[in-house]
Amino acid sequence: MGVPLNQAIRVGAYVLKQHMLGRKRYPLVLMLEPLFRCNLACNGCGKIDYPAPILNQRLSYEECMEAADECGAPVVAIAGGEPLLHKDMPRIVEGLLKRGKFIYLCTNALLLDKKMEQYKPHKNFAWDVHLDGDKEMHDVSVSQGGVFDIAVDAIRKAKDAGFRLCINTTLFDGAQPERVGKFMDDAMALGIDGVMISPGYAYERAPDQEHFLNRQKTKDLFRGIFRLGKGKKWKFNQSALFLDFLAGNQKFACTPWGKPTRNVFGWQRPCYLLGEGYTKTFAELMASTDWDKYGTGNYEKCADCMVHSGYEASAVREAVAHPLNYIKSAIFGPRTEGAMAEEISLEHQRPADYVFSRHVEEKMESLKKDPKVRVTRSGATKAPEVLGTAD
Numbered sequence: 001m002g003v004p005l006n007q008a009i010r011v012g013a014y015v016l017k018q019h020m021l022g023r024k025r026y027p028l029v030l031m032l033e034p035l036f037r038c039n040l041a042c043n044g045c046g047k048i049d050y051p052a053p054i055l056n057q058r059l060s061y062e063e064c065m066e067a068a069d070e071c072g073a074p075v076v077a078i079a080g081g082e083p084l085l086h087k088d089m090p091r092i093v094e095g096l097l098k099r100g101k102f103i104y105l106c107t108n109a110l111l112l113d114k115k116m117e118q119y120k121p122h123k124n125f126a127w128d129v130h131l132d133g134d135k136e137m138h139d140v141s142v143s144q145g146g147v148f149d150i151a152v153d154a155i156r157k158a159k160d161a162g163f164r165l166c167i168n169t170t171l172f173d174g175a176q177p178e179r180v181g182k183f184m185d186d187a188m189a190l191g192i193d194g195v196m197i198s199p200g201y202a203y204e205r206a207p208d209q210e211h212f213l214n215r216q217k218t219k220d221l222f223r224g225i226f227r228l229g230k231g232k233k234w235k236f237n238q239s240a241l242f243l244d245f246l247a248g249n250q251k252f253a254c255t256p257w258g259k260p261t262r263n264v265f266g267w268q269r270p271c272y273l274l275g276e277g278y279t280k281t282f283a284e285l286m287a288s289t290d291w292d293k294y295g296t297g298n299y300e301k302c303a304d305c306m307v308h309s310g311y312e313a314s315a316v317r318e319a320v321a322h323p324l325n326y327i328k329s330a331i332f333g334p335r336t337e338g339a340m341a342e343e344i345s346l347e348h349q350r351p352a353d354y355v356f357s358r359h360v361e362e363k364m365e366s367l368k369k370d371p372k373v374r375v376t377r378s379g380a381t382k383a384p385e386v387l388g389t390a391d
Contacts, residue, residue: 003194003237004123004164007075007102014074019320025257025286027073028313031272033263034059034092035081040108042142044172044211046203046273047081050360053367055081057264064092067262068099070282075102077128077259079272084111090118097122104128106168110147112154116161126164126193129155133169134183141172152190159191166194166237172211177224184225184234194237198308199246201273204301204356214304215296219248219340227336238308240329241315246306248340250318254295254302258313260285265363270294272309274301276355297344300352 011028018026037055038048048055059067068076076096083089084107096103106128119125132141135148158165167187171180187195199221202212213221226247236243244250256271266278267285274294279285295310296302302310319326367373 006123010102011074015316015320025291027071027258027260027282028316029075029077029259030068030071030073031259031261031309032059032064032067032076032078033080033261033272034064034078034083034086034089036264037085038080038082038108039085039110040082040142040144040147043208044141044170044200044203044206046201046206047079049206051364053373054264054360054363057367058086058088059262059264061088061091061095063262065095065099067282068096068101071260071262073260074100075104077104077106079106082108082111084115089115093119093125097124100124104166106130108142108147109151109154112151113157116154116158116163119163121162121164123164126166127158128166128168128196131155131167131169131187132171133175134179134186137175137179137183141170155190155192164193166196167192169195169197170200171197171213171221172200173213173217174211175213175221177221177228180221180225181228184229185232188232188234192235194235196237196308197246199306201305201307202301203273204352204354212304215306215343218246218304218306222246222334223248223336226334230333230336238312239315239319239326240333241318241326242308242312244329244334245311245315247334247336249335250315251341251344252311252314252318253297253344254305254310255313255317256294256310257286257289257291258316259309265359273305273307275359276353278359293350297346297349300349303346303349 015028033047035058036047036050038045041048078092083105086092093103093105101124103125105125108130112127112129129151131148131151132138138148138151139145155165155167184195199213199218226243241250245252259272260282261268261272265275266280267282268275269277269279269285269289270291271294279288293299294302296305
């Protein structure tokens with residue numbers, strides 16, 4: 001179990017309260033993206049495919065605090081881009097801790113050694129280092145050699161400094177259970193506090209579209225991994241039912257409102273992975289989004305998704321509705337043999353809307369009208385360049 005007891009109790013109490021209040025939809029984790037700029041350009045990433053003026057945008061400290069207050073989720077995952085490129089990140093973390101939030105700061109760790117002294121260990125704060133497998137797997141995933149060694153060195157230093165440290169592992173087509181199992185053994189030997197593992201999502205703008213897993217391959221892969229992990233006490237900071245879902249034993253519908261996203265565009269509709277529109281407030285996001293239009297079986301873009309951002313909240317809902325199902329999964333772990341749960345039919349899914357370019361154009365127009373942003377033209381590329389908001 002990679003989730004601290006105080007966090008499990010607080011989040012469990014929060015979930016029960018929402019159900020007692022009769023709330024049909026409520027957030028569990030705020031996905032906070034204060035910037036899209038990154039110091040890597042991974043082949044499977046759909047977050048860095050924006051023009052420089054948008055990549056130069058930052059959510060301010062005040063906007064981050066406002067997002068946390070609006071949303072009310074007990075957990076905040078700070079993602080990006082690379083959050084450590086944001087000059088106010090230490091202040092943002094302190095502000096969220098003062099609000100009683102549990103924080104996972106997602107980083108590729110390239111700057112972690114340099115920036116670590118700006119943060120203090122806290123029971124509610126964890127570094128969440130991106131590590132997609134062993135040295136060869138990870139460096140291929142991030143499209144740059146040497147990154148794995150830097151990340152592992154930073155992990156050791158962070159643990160020595162007393163920080164909680166988790167890793168965030170995304171697997172793609174071609175991942176082999178034996179190698180992933182060996183990687184999990186090695187990760188546990190580093191003394192990490194938990195692993196969040198998930199199949200890659202088929203971002204429509206990702207440079208590499210050839211290596212995303214479909215749902216059947218995902219289930220086969222995770223059954224193979226979990227089969228190797230029997231009795232090894234690997235620590236996951238995910239619910240037992242979500243892991244059982246990855247192994248093909250649970251039929252969950254997507255719960256996109258469980259992890260709402262706030263970024264430089266606004267509140268993203270419907271989820272962290274899919275940018276279909278934006279609202280100015282969290283209340284507007286929850287009230288105006290047609291949630292039933294999304295998820296596997298409803299929307300073509302969601303067909304192969306089994307990612308935690310959509311299904312972890314589904315697992316939590318199942319645990320509340322059927323606690324014996326949760327207890328069984330928690331005690332015995334994911335089932336790795338036998339028939340899988342029935343798959344969701346794609347027969348009636350609606351076709352994909354391709355809206356990325358329109359949203360980018362609208363954002364660029366709004367930046368040109370913003371008096372706080374100075375837009376110029378670079379002589380070499382003639383591409384617009386924002387000078388007002390970069391760190």
